[in-house]
Amino acid sequence: MKNTLSLEEIINIESFQKIQDDIAKATDIAIIMVDYKGKPITSHSNCSKFCSMIRNIEEYSILCEKCDSRGGLESVRIKEAYIYKCHKGLVDFAVPIIVNNQYLGAVMAGQILVEDENNVDLEEIVMAKKNFYNLDENTKKLLESEYNKLPKVSFNKIKSISQMMFHISKYIVEEAVLKMSLNEANYKLTQGNKIDINIENDEKTATIVNLKTNDEEIESPIIKAIEYIDDNIQENITLDKISFVCNLSQCYFSKLFKKETGLNFVAYLNEKKVIKAKQLLINTDKPINNIAIDLGFEDCGYFIRIFKKIEGMTPKKYRDLNKKDSSI
Known part of the structure; x- marks a missing residue:
């Protein structure tokens, strides 16, 4: 320690x-x-x-x-x-x-x-x-x-x-x-290995690779966190909630998440929510406010700001551009 x-x-x-x-x-x-x-x-x-x-x-x-x-x-x-x-x-x-x-x-x-x-x-x-x-x-x-x-x-x-x-x-x-x-002892056993987070082109998909030492597979608590995010993307997932799921303090969870993935927890979570939002914008006619609620955002304005920061445009503009492209 x-x-x-x-x-x-x-x-x-x-x-x-x-x-x-x-x-x-x-x-x-x-x-x-x-x-x-x-x-x-x-x-x-x-x-x-x-x-x-x-x-x-x-x-x-x-x-x-x-x-x-x-x-x-x-x-x-x-x-x-x-x-x-x-x-x-x-x-x-x-x-x-x-x-x-x-x-x-x-x-x-x-x-x-x-x-x-x-x-x-x-x-x-x-x-x-x-x-x-x-x-x-x-x-x-x-x-x-x-x-x-x-x-x-x-x-x-x-x-x-x-x-x-x-x-x-x-x-x-x-x-x-x-x-x-x-948890630190478990991490030392797997030191040198990382959870492989690959964000490719527009799909921005995340791939989880289990950590291995010798012939024994060891599951990092961060893998559990990523799986929880994928399964509960519609929730308002706070740092307190995810660290509780992993049985870690908030501070230690944040450090471990960044250390094993190379990404900040909040940044990763927002990326995943925006990926899902893009799917809903293209494939449904749901109002943007409803999409924000469906993805656990309590404030639609905050959702729009996050989306624009990641995609460089508002959700409405993204929907308009992609619906036009799909109709050609």
């Missing part, structure tokens, strides 16, 4: 987002995944109105980022969930994501108050004024009102939730890394 990894390569972000949303809803806490620089990887789940308002105030937003950064680094240092207080006294925790001793990022969660605060000694990792300075009275009152609406949770429950998030994140990462290792 290569030395430098990113979260996008080892985790299906959209799938994790769904898990994150459900956990946030079930536990009443806010959750977000960030990379090692603190940049958000997922969308914030269940972010409190109080914290949304605080993060929109420049002075406090800077302090929030410092809390996230420090919390993530502390979790890496102890290699487990780290529970702490932010600059506004809210309880947060960070769950590190570490692969091969490389810190990739963290799951940040919290935005809650602890019930038994007097019996709990948590580090306040960024010291700041507790009062709301440089704000008008209406904003101060609104913030105080939203602060009082924050959920209060027992410290034992907070510890349990943080451990649950730690084990879930660890399991997902380990499974993803295992799949990557197996």
Whole structure:
């Protein structure tokens, strides 16, 4: 496995987002995944109105980022969930994501108050004024009102939730890394061979050649992707959907597709859809809008732009020219 990894390569972000949303809803806490620089990887789940308002105030937003950064680094240092207080006294925790001793990022969660605060000694990792300075009275009152609406949770429950998030994140990462290792090992066995994509003249046909090592045939996950595209050309095939079909992360799938075929996935998909569109334009009287829908394009204008980019003319002009030729 290569030395430098990113979260996008080892985790299906959209799938994790769904898990994150459900956990946030079930536990009443806010959750977000960030990379090692603190940049958000997922969308914030269940972010409190109080914290949304605080993060929109420049002075406090800077302090929030410092809390996230420090919390993530502390979790890496102890290699487990780290529970702490932010600059506004809210309880947060960070769950590190570490692969091969490389810190990739963290799951940040919290935005809650602890019930038994007097019996709990948590580090306040960024010291700041507790009062709301440089704000008008209406904003101060609104913030105080939203602060009082924050959920209060027992410290034992907070510890349990943080451990649950730690084990879930660890399991997902380990499974993803295992799949990557197996796919890369499989690729190394077939290194030097490629899927042969031949685009010939106007037919633009794609030929799939199975990869072979010695006398044993090995099917690349990209062959599965190409077969799926051919069988489901009428669908809106997204990168997320095709990478899920191949059991690969979106980032790794994209790199592997380009490496084995020499083509970008989206470019290949659009070529295949345009081939089918040309057949429908010549052999049917379907309106262009219907053809776009039949090929999984939600926007007819986008279909026309893709067609013109590949063929150098609009679908209507292509139909008119070819129907004239066929009538001669």
